[in-house]
Each structure stands twice: as structure tokens, then as C-alpha cells.
Amino acid sequence: MPRLNPLAPPYSPEAAAALARMPADIALFRTVAHNPRVLTRWKEGGLLDRGSVTLRQRELVILRTTALLKAEYEWGVHVAFFAAKAGFTPAEIAATVHGQASNWQAEEAILIRLVGALVHNASIDDVLWREASAYFDAAQMVEIISLVGFYHMVSFMVNATSVAREPGTPAFPTRDEAAAAQ
Template sequence: MTRIAPATPPHPPQVQAALDHLTPPGVEPLVLFRTLARSPRVFGKFLAGSLLDPGPLSLRHREIVILRTCALNFCEYEWGVHVRFFAQKAELTDVQIAATVLGGPADWTDAEAALLASCDRLHAASRLDDPAWDRLHSFFDDTQVLEILALAGFYRTVSLVANGLQLPLEPGAARFPT
């Protein structure tokens, strides 16, 4: 059970509009969104920083950063939601999805391996040393690197919120591999 009960309808108009925009027809909004909706201010700020719109990274690269960041932060909730809704569209294999949690070999390109290594380094040290920066920057331009850093930071925040609230796992969402 989540530590803060999710908001229930009727929602303020701006919250309802956001929930409608985020949720496919006939699907209940995610517990994370409904819980954040308890504070329209926090919910609005959260949505403003989500980075789920098309940006300078491919969907695949974006999802690699998100999955690895969530896994490093032990956030099965958000990891599972992203596997459910985005992994297939990002053309991630089952082995690659598992590797975002367990590490180990997977068929990554050099650029994808640099993304994963950067996520690991950011998580461990909250910074990229020069070799990690150079490796990442050899595959991604300045705009893309800024997006990668922002994604890692945002999904660390998402992980802290979801874990701190002890959100129940969403029905149909993936579970961490063992």
C-alpha cells in the first residue's frame, strides 16, 4: 500500500487534463501520477520535467538510460512501467532488458555501452570523470549529453519518489529479473 493515498476523482481541471493526456483510453492512470496529483503543484512540476516527449535522443537510447537508472536505484515500479510501455517500441531484447538490472553481457552497440557506463558512473559518483565524459561525448553531441544527464537525474528523482511512497507495482508491469 502506498504511503500517501492516490487522488480520486473529481480532480481539478488541470490535473484531470494531465491525467487524460498521459493515459490511454480505458486505462486507469498510474498510481504514481494519481498520488502526485494530490499536490497539483508537485504534479505539474513533475510533468514539466518528465522528458518523455521526442527529444534529441532516440527512443531506444532514452529507454536504456531510464531503465538502467531505475534499476540502479532499485525502483522496480518505474522500471516495470517503462518495460511494459516502451521496451518493445525501443526494440530492446529480453536479454538487454534483463541486463539493465543484472548487468552482464548483452548485444549492446558501443554507444549503448557508453550510455550504460555513464549511468553507472553517475549513480556511483554523482559525476562523470574525464574518461567517462570523453567516451559518452564521442557518441553523443552536447544537446544529447545534456538530455542524458537530465534523464538520469530525473529518473533518480522518480525512483526516490516511487520508492519513498512504497508504490505498489502496476498490474501488467514487468518485474525485475532474478
């Protein structure tokens, strides 16, 4: 049960304007629209445009971050909207949740490790930084760290407000489902 119900029409003029700028009509955005200024800042600070990392790399960072933070709502939205475009297999999608070994490319394995370090330690040690720097330049490292930070915030929002999953979005796979996908 949501702790904050997503706004429903009729919206205030401020909320309507903020929601009109969002890329989709989803419960998360209607929940954050309780504070239209914050929703506008989310849009202005969003990282879903073409950045310095590939779509697949971006989505891997987002999926792993939201999975580690148990933000099933946001993980499911990104699986539903972006996983196919990013070329993820069912086994890779499941691995973002359960961390089972997968056939990740070398730079993808580094991304998984970077996300884990940032989520668990709020930092990246020197060894991992050097390893990551072999694959990612300074602009990409800034974007990766920012993605983890932004989706950490989004995870806080969906978890704290108990946003209900969007219709048609997947739940986290169970360990048995993940094993079957391998």
C-alpha cells in the same frame, strides 16, 4: 502497501486538471497529484517527447537508472510501455537490472557506464566524458544527464511512497531468469 494512496475520484479541480494533462492514468501520477503543482511541473519538465537521443537510448538510460535505484515500479512501467517499441530483447531488458554482459552497441555500453557513474558518483570523470563525447554531442549529453536526474527523482518518489506496481507490468527479473534470457 502504499504509504500514500493514489488519489481516487472525485478529484479536486486542481488535481483533475493536472491529471488530465498526464500521458496515462497510472498510480504514480495519482500519488504525485496529492500536490497538483508538482505533478504539473513533472509534466512540463518531462522528457518523454522526441528528444536529441533515440527512443532506444532514452529508454536504456531510464531502465538502467531505475534498476540501479531499485525503482521496480518505474522500471516495470517503462518495460511495459516502451521496451518493445525500443526493440529490446528479453536478455537486454534483464541486463538493465543485473548488468550482465550483453550485445550492447558501443554507444549503448557507454550509456550504461554514464548512468552508473551518475547514480553512484553524481558525476562523470574526464575519461568517460571523452569516451561518451565520441558518440554523443553536447545536446545529447545534456539530455542524458537530465534523464538520469529526472528518473532519480522519480525513483525517489516511487520508492519512498511505496507505489504498488501497475497491473500487467513486470517485476525485476531474478538472476536465474536473467541468465535464462541470455
